[in-house]
Amino acid sequence: MSKKKLIVPSILLSNALIFILLRFSSATEDEHKEFFIVYLGDQPVSNVSAVQAHINVLLSIKRSDLEAKESIVYSYTKIFNAFAAKLSKAEARNLSLLDEVLSVFPNRYHKLHTTKSWDFIGLPSTAKRNLKMERNIVGSLRSLRASRMMDFGPPPRKWRGTCGHYANFSGCNNKLVGARFFKLDGTRDPSDILSPVDVDGHGTHTSSTLAGNLVPDASLFGLARGAARGAVPNARVAMYKVCWISSGCSDMDLLAAFEAAIHDGVDVLSISIGGVGGKYVSDALAIGAFHAMKNGILTVASGGNDGPSSSSVANHAPWLLTVAASGIDREFRSRVELGNGKIVSGVGVNTFEPKQKLYPILSGADAGYSGSDDGARFCADGSLDPSKVRGKLVLCELGGWGADSVVKGIGGKGTILESAQYLDAAQIFMAPATMINATISIGSDIQIPRSKGPCSFYRFLFISGSEIQDQNAFSSPDVAAPGIDILASYTPLRSLTGLKGDTQYSKFSLMSGTSMACPHVAGVAAYIKSFHPNWTAAAIKSAILTTAKPMSSRVNKDAEFAYGAGQVNPDRARNPGLVYDMDEMSYIQFLCHEGYSGSSMAVLVGSKSINCSSLLPGIGYDALNYPTMQLRVKNEQEPTVGVDIAVKPTSLSFSRSGQKRSFEVVVRAKPMPSPQILSGSLVWKSNRHVVRSPVVIFKPLD
Structure with missing residues (x-):
């Protein structure tokens, strides 16, 4: 049995705090014991x-x-x-x-996990806005234009952040109101710059997705052409750089950035950084987000890119809003025309003019210096014989990025990569290349010789397409947002691939992952905050989850475990009708029910005085007034076989804004085969609103 409290949201406006985007550079995974x-x-x-x-x-x-x-x-x-x-x-x-x-x-180390996406999810440039309040929130850096600098005015009075002059960084302005970096472990990489400046492109891309100014006619060398903008283009931004090429994103730097951002006066934190697992009381990201929540700040985090598989989601603390990546109605394909007339569709971004010419093809396994070099089948650097590769196309197994660079560097004409992974995101190549699914077996189609005989021929032709790409999910989240092939601003300090010899530089680039999905939801949170500056973090999270557009379990069998409540819906989230709200004590009760002791929670609540034994026993999530529920059915009119659900009362009446009402949901499920996921919804409807809470019954593998 679960009791839920709904609050009618107040629409009274007051001065909002600054919204701050927590953004980072690049990272590698490392473990530091000292x-x-x-x-x-x-x-x-x-x-x-x-x-x-x-x-x-x-x-x-x-x-x-x-x-x-x-x-x-x-x-x-x-x-x-x-x-x-x-x-x-x-x-x-x-x-x-x-x-x-x-x-x-x-101290542990974390890793880092648009022209069309905002229109795709229903937030067009003509959407209703509260510009006065939006200017008191925060935006982005790279798509800022000097001609619009005067539109912003000075930062709001509540802003307490700082911004200095550093290497390759000339300081802040009225759009970028804060910029700091945190790195004190002593390790250095030649590419690292002790400055807030982004040398990787990740932070620039995500921040411009969230709050970038409107830039017409943006594209990657003509691809994905359109007007680029963030969710809140009139907002301001502060950047806190904690990730480094040499050391990744360390706990101690991350906590320092959290402390600075909270103190500076923030509304929303957007963090596209992976969690490191373990208990909430030893996860710096969860700890920092808990303190942010206590100060009224919502932390939006990426779900990670390790799926699709069970238990692969990162950043799953209930006081976070965790985001998965979905696709949009655009996909970048590279078409390969074989010599026998067959066409194979691959995935990849090529900015090269296609050549209408037939080239001989050679398997990387046959292009090595000797048959014993296993690296040749992956086209690893130094494994291929230039005399065999020169003038040919090479078929390589995907073992890591850069095979196209290797093949081009020794005189090859192009590369086809075979991958057993999901081909749901387009890789940018520095030389003619594409990636195909290994199950296509292009080798048998063109009969590549393994030892002797004439080489087959095919035409290598790259064409960018615009085909429908439905929903994808890297991991299990609270909600899903566009994260596949997202065009946004990019750093001028890094080539498009970052590979040696790449001379491709652009103000915009295509990137994929939950890192790209995260700022979409953080942007929606900032958009909501501009209309409801006094809402709690839990209220904003509830508005986003209960108004999300349902996604199809027929497309993804993992259902809500893959895409959460569904695709984020900014317009409906702005005025959800009802919200599930909660305070710090709800999370403390949850932690007690999950087995944490009062003393172990001290890092979160700041005291050893929590007495968990005084709290009622039960399942941890029963303590939370969460906008989704663990047990799930279809609904009362169309019950799932083996599951009964009852809601008391069946209607709720409110007489004023901010009023609270409670209801009970009782779910009785009969024994079911394992494993099994049953999904449904509890929906409250009025003439103007639909408040939907996903309910999931999961039977794990015995």
């Missing part, structure tokens, strides 16, 4: 006394004041009372035994 984060509480004091308190704690394990000072990497003093330090494992264990220390956990 840095630990030590949490002392939730009540920061003045900078001087807090820092000295951190040194005093370290003096219990360090020999001198100087040694204690040198071991500290960060002192967090504004939002939470904690510090990051370089310690041995023994020192970390000893610190954890101190009464004043609430938690000690190792």
Whole structure:
């Protein structure tokens, strides 16, 4: 049995806080054992006394004041009372035994997970806007135009952020109101620049998707041509760079960025960074987002790109809004014409003029220096014999990116990559290439010789298409948003592929992943915030989930586990009618029910005084007034076989804005085969609104 509380949202407006986009550069996955984060509480004091308190704690394990000072990497003093330090494992264990220390956990490293997408999901440039409030929110960087700089005016009074002059970065303006970077682990890569500037393209792309100014006639060398804009093009943006080519995205840098953004005065945080798993109380992203939630800030995070498979979603804390990637009605195809007249459709973005010429084709496995070189079948760098490849097309197995560069570099004319992976996103190539599904077996179609005999021939022709691409999902989320082949702004400091020898540079690029889907939903959250500046993070999340457009389980058998509540619907989310709201205590009850002790939650709630034994027992999610439910049926008019559902009362009456009402949902399910997913909805309807809560019954594999 589950009790749900709905609140009629108030539409009264007041001055909104600044919306801040938390954005990053590039990352690699790494595991660092020498840095630990030590949490002392939730009540920061003045900078001087807090820092000295951190040194005093370290003096219990360090020999001198100087040694204690040198071991500290960060002192967090504004939002939470904690510090990051370089310690041995023994020192970390000893610190954890101190009464004043609430938690000690190792620093870990995370990885990074448009012209058409906004129109596709129903937020056209003509959509209703509250421009006065939208200008008090935040936007993006790369598609900013100097001619429109005067439209913004000075930053709102509530903004407390900072922006300095750094390498390759000249400072902020009235659009970009804040820019900082966080990196103190000492590792460096030649490509890293100690500056907020984006050297990877990831942060520029995502931030412009969220809040970029309108730029007409944007394209990637003519592909995906259209007007590029963000969800809230009149908003402002602040950038917090925590990801680096040399070290990835570390917990201690991430927490420092969270603290800065919360202190600066933010409405929404957009984080396209992967979670590292484990418990919520040791996941820096979940910890930072919890503190953001306590300060009224919604954190939107990418779901990760490790699916489709069970338990592959990242960033699944219930106080986050987790996003999966869906497709739009556009796809980039590369057509291969074989010498026998057959046409094979591949996936890829080529900016080269197609040549109407037949070339001999050769398997990479036969193009190596010797038959023993297994790397040749993947066309790995240094594995192919130039005398065999020169003037030919090479068929390679996908083992990593860059085969097209290898083939071109030794005189080849083009590359076909065979992949057993899902071909739902187009890779940009630096030389003529395409990727096909390995099940097509192009080798048998053109009868590639394995040892001797004449080579077959085919025509290599690349054509960009505009075919319908329905829904795809990289992972299981709260909601889905466009994340496939999204065109948005790009950094001028990196070539389109980032590969050696690539000379392709563009102000715009196509990228795919839940990283691209995340700013779509964060942009919708900012759009809602511009109309309802006093709404809680939970209320905004509820508005997005209960108004999402349902997606088809016939297309994706994992149903809601693949796409959540459905495709985000900005126009309906702006005025949902009813919202499921909750506060910090609801999440604390959830954590207690999930088995967390009061002391283990100290890193989140800032106190050891939580007494979980005083709370009623039950399933964790029963404690949450969540806009979706764990048990699921079709509905009362069309019940699922083996499942009965009852809702009491069957109608809700409200007399004023902000009024609360409770109802009970009772679901009784008979034993069912395993594994099985049954999906349905609980829908509240009025003359103007439809408030839909997905309900899912899942029977796992025994």
